[in-house]
C-alpha cells in the first residue's frame with residue numbers, strides 16, 4: 001500500500017505550493033516556510049516551536065529532522081494476540097466511524113481473521129442500519145438492538161458471542177454525542193466496564209476516529225475523549241479530502257498518542273497503516289517539490 005498516504009496528501013501539497021511555488025528548491029527562507037506550514041494547518045504554536053530551531057535558510061534534511069521529532073511517540077503497531085481481540089471505536093458522529101469499522105473489518109478478513117461487529121451506537125437508528133449494511137456486504141455477524149437500548153448490553157453480547165463462536169476480532173461502534181460530556185463519559189465508562197465483565201482483557205484497544213477535514217480543530221475533541229476513557233491510538237479519516245494534512249502534526253504533538261491508520265477514500269480498501277516517514281516525505285515534497 002506504499003504511496004497511498006503521499007497520494008492522499010495532494011490537496012495539502014497544493015495548498016503548500018500556493019505559498020512556496022512549484023519550482024524545485026534546495027533551501028527555503030524561514031518566513032516563507034512558516035507561512036506554508038500554517039497553510040497546511042499545523043497549529044500556530046507548533047509552527048513557532050519548529051521555526052525557532054531553524055536557520056534563516058532551511059534545507060529539506062534540516063526540516064525533516066525537526067518534523068521527525070514530533071512523531072516521537074509510542075509505536076503505532078499492534079498484534080491480534082488474544083481471542084477475541086476487542087477493539088472499541090469512539091469518536092463524534094460523522095467522523096467516519098462506521099466506514100472505518102467496515103474498513104478495519106475488511107483488513108482483518110484479508111489477514112485471515114474472523115470478525116464480529118457490535119452496533120453499540122444505539123442512539124441513532126441510522127447508525128445501526130448503516131453498520132448492518134456493512135455487515136451484510138462484508139458477510140460478518142453483527143450484534144445489534146433497537147434504537148435507544150443499552151449500548152453496554154450490546155457490547156457485552158458482542159463479546160460473549162465472539163467468545164462462544166471463537167471469533168478473532170470484535171469491533172464495537174459507540175455513540176459520540178460530545179455536546180453532553182457527562183452523558184458521554186457515563187456511557188463510555190459503562191461500556192468499558194461491561195466489556196471487562198464480558199472478557200477480562202477487553203477492550204484491548206480504544207481507537208479514536210477523527211475527521212481529517214476538521215484539521216487542528218479536532219484536537220479539543222480528541223482531548224475530551226482521551227480524558228474520558230483514555231485512547232490508545234487515532235485513526236484519521238478523509239485525509240484524501242483535505243488540505244489540512246499538516247494538522248496530523250498538531251494532533252500527535254498535543255496528545256502524544258500515535259496515529260494507527262488513515263482513511264484515504266470511501267471504499268472498504270481505503271484504509272492504510274500510518275507511516276510517519278511517508279507522511280513527512282509527502283509534506284516535504286510539497287515544500288521543496290519533487
Ligand SMILES: Nc1nc2c(ncn2[C@@H]2O[C@H](COP(=O)(O)OP(=O)(O)OP(=O)(O)O)[C@@H](O)[C@H]2O)c(=O)[nH]1
Pocket residue numbers: 091092093094095096097098099100121127130176236237238239240241262263264265266270
Ligand atoms: N473521502 C473519504 N470519505 C470518507 C472517509 N471515511 C469516511 N468517509 C465518508 O464520510 C462520510 C461519513 O462517514 P460515516 O462512516 O457515515 O460517519 P460516522 O462517523 O459513522 O457517522 P456516525 O455513525 O454518525 O458516527 C461518509 O460519506 C463516508 O463515505 C475517507 O477516508 N475518505
